[in-house]
């Protein structure tokens with residue numbers, strides 16, 4: 119998936135007439151090899167440890183580009199942080215978010231997906247995208 123995402127982004131950048139920069143390549147590489155659901159701040163700190171001259175604004179703008187190109191998804195879990203996760207083409211999942219420890223669990227459930235389609239259809243609605251987040255207390259915190 120990493121190589122595929124790199125290729126998708128390179129094509130997107132070329133189409134937009136963006137010149138490739140060493141910094142952007144470094145951000146792309148680190149982003150695709152990082153855990154999912156990283157906040158901009160976390161990614162920035164991780165990058166800065168390796169590339170001390172990198173600026174926050176560059177990281178911010180680059181992540182926006184990743185999202186625009188389709189290789190990343192922007193997520194908000196209501197804690198005021200913007201997070202990004204890398205996604206493969208056609209891949210989809212939703213999230214369980216622990217309100218105590220902040221753990222994020224990914225899930226995908228075909229029944230829920232189909233139900234959403236059915237609800238949309240009842241309303242003559244065409245779904246382009248959706249986000250489903252369930253908030254509560256994770257298994258570990260419940261012990």
Ligand SMILES: [Zn+2]
Nearest residue numbers: 216219256259
């Ligand atoms: Zn928890």
Ligand SMILES: [Zn+2]
Nearest residue numbers: 154203211224
């Ligand atoms: Zn996720």
